[in-house]
Amino acid sequence: MTLRAVLASHGMAELTDTAELLTCELVTNAVRHSDGPAQLRIRHLCESRLRVSIWDTNPTIPAPFDAPPSPLDRFTALTEAATRLDATSGRGLLIVRLCADNWGGYPLADDLFGINGKLLWFELTPQQQAYEIAA
Template identity: 65%
Template structure:
């Protein structure tokens, strides 16, 4: 398995989430990781949309393979505030609790997007950057998807 990573810099533009989705689909298809396409696209789209909605600056998406066949997607933006659930690691029952919350709030018109992270992702986290640390400020949010039991694949070079 050869490690790989792709980065995509996005301007503050309402079309950024669509461009991120298209890029992510192409990367996953090229690396034969189609089983990750739906959940990765959904969560990435939500994160890039939030970056657009809650900042006035650019964003950046990084897609990479990590050990044990996992996929990690990171989104950097200029807002330093770490939203829930990225402020703490996932709990054992987080996915089922998120499903219960979503079912209880079917009429909600906003605020459900980060439930998507709790439902789809296997792991997540976030880091705030101090003013201009490494030439950047803001935050980096990330999530990981792991292969499901029985999935057999390898990362293509």
């Protein structure tokens, strides 16, 4: 409900369905693969971009989130999806790669406040905005 409310209040309601799906995938992974707390952060960036970040205490960044997406990643993800049609689990990050306009992850080392683990994120852009940015 919070995600829906934030997107509606910022005039980004068209992103709601995709944002909910991808947020659910990353939060589920954070809960399943870490044994500490997790945190969700929603940011409205310039050019009407939405960034959703999920922090958890597990320092392992799953591939391919451990490297920036390549120009061919969407094609690679589609190929991978075609080979995993019958899979019943393990496709959450694949869904993020297929649906997000940008995504990534980075490790968080111990700092002054004791935050460690990793941060995975994705960005969405309204379709018209995505075309204008790419052009």
